[in-house]
Amino acid sequence: MKQISPSPRSVTMEDVARDAGVSRALVSLVMRDSPKVSPAKRTAVLESAAALGYSPNRLASRLASHRTNTLGVLFLDLHNSVFADIYDGITDGLAGSGNQVMVAVGSADPGTELEAVRSFVDLRVDGVLLAGYTGSSEELAGALRGTPAVVITRELEADGVDSVLTDDFRSGSLAVEHLYHLGHRRIAHVDISDWLPYTARREGYLHAMKQFGLEPQLVHSDMTERGGRAVMEQFLDSGATPPTAVFAHNDLTAVGIMEALASRGLSVPGDMAIVGCDNIEVGASPLIGLTSIDQHAGQLGRLAAQAILERVAGTAGPAVTRKLEPALMVRRSSDPSA
């Protein structure tokens, strides 16, 4: 004889089966709407389930079935709307595939990022998507333990990990070329922390500067609006000869730089031309008019979704890299006639 459960144990399949007068297995079939259940029993089961307030325990079903139909998505930063664009692309690319998405936020903290990935893996997601992962390839591989993954906005060498990104090197040189042709010669780059693996934009910048025989000038910031603002204020206060143009690692930083200039009464692009990167919504606003390099965030998300679906489906093979061409979006911050 079963004892009365001490804690209000939840309704199980067993309870539903008993109530409906069928076996547990039958309830299971109904729940996954299998075609091989008679209409009569089906409705009986569904009615009992509803009456008892049954809620299937997906932990149990996933454990037993070895399938989760869930993808984990890790984002670097919710404050940067480029990740919202990527998210939209992902859901778009996943539509109709019958997969769920679990989101986590890494906050550029290696510990947090890996913890999130491990958490995904421990919950046996079918695959992991990482947009803006900042850790090492080895750590990632270690955390993934064979779970298929695709990194977005970055190229990374690891087994079973595809990469989907825009050619950041090209973005960097594209920015410099644009500014050079506008007549600029003192072009600075507001970069990110040295330890971050996102170096291609800087390299593209350095490469192009060298090509044009120009002296590069690097300043480091932290990818945020506040950071961009602080670094430019500091620079202006330093008394150093300011550049005539700045290419910022991303749009958030670029907007911060524009704020600093505005607060010092400097005009854009008159006193300084600004080019950002990512082409996020706010920058594109006519109120800001920030020239930027579009990395096609939505498309990246869509391609990543497609890639992970193929990996999950077992289309194995070596790691694949998809690299898109960036697109220069000229606006007022670099060209007043735009």
Add this chain to the structure above:
Amino acid sequence: MKQISPSPRSVTMEDVARDAGVSRALVSLVMRDSPKVSPAKRTAVLESAAALGYSPNRLASRLASHRTNTLGVLFLDLHNSVFADIYDGITDGLAGSGNQVMVAVGSADPGTELEAVRSFVDLRVDGVLLAGYTGSSEELAGALRGTPAVVITRELEADGVDSVLTDDFRSGSLAVEHLYHLGHRRIAHVDISDWLPYTARREGYLHAMKQFGLEPQLVHSDMTERGGRAVMEQFLDSGATPPTAVFAHNDLTAVGIMEALASRGLSVPGDMAIVGCDNIEVGASPLIGLTSIDQHAGQLGRLAAQAILERVAGTAGPAVTRKLEPALMVRRSSDPSA
């Protein structure tokens, strides 16, 4: 004799136990770093685990332990940075509690929202946080099936569901009062869709307009930048006498309105004063200078985290509502001297 697993079955606790020469239970204890394991066995187990590439199956552990230490968080829209602010508040308020967070995005679609909540519940999260839920209280209660929850930015009547919000009615009247005292008499409100449950800002606006004996003027939009822009362009094209001031449902809409005015060569606040709501980062930027009503998003997140932790801890009791006072942030869009 065990057959060779057909699919590359993952390494289990059993395997680790065998390899380390201990029992499965001991491995379990080590994994949850229990203090009652001898250092020798502990290291032996950890070494075996590492050697075998063991990854604990949290589906199984959660199923067996009836505990997930995970909270589900649902956001309305990743493109609105107010949700990033709320997210920060939540993680801040959860710090040190040993809880994980799973995020989902509802996209103002009742189906998607409820699906996400059901998914959380089916995975047996300990609690659910909803920031910007747009569905009905009944549907939510049905999906929650008793799982504790707290809704953020909204007040909702349901068992075991707390509410944490800012007084939106007050926000609406605050905006009108501010504009009235600046001398405005034709003050319009750009509202959201009629079917959405976020009506308090409009009601506050209507109430204040009535108090001042002014004629209210409502226009509907969709909470996005693009939507705000479209509605204002349309309005200007209609030839109707434009208001001298507009209170927008949120900052995204307000920014869109400002864009429309700029594109028509109208000045803000000269031709039209604008007040938004949410006090998001971009609006606060000196480049935009949008007057807004701060709803203390970070604080809302923190309070919600606290509330859900209490609920989860079993501090039962009736549903609690915490309502904050909004704060008017005056900037250039309403007051050029700001």
Add this chain to the structure above:
DNA sequence: GTGAAAGCGCTAACAT
């Protein structure tokens, strides 16, 4: 179609 029974990988008494 439907039911019985053997797991899925782990936790939680309990015993030692």
Add this chain to the structure above:
DNA sequence: ATGTTAGCGCTTTCAC
């Protein structure tokens, strides 16, 4: 401090 043994709630052969 460590091992034994029931389950957790569901899926999945495999008979009927």
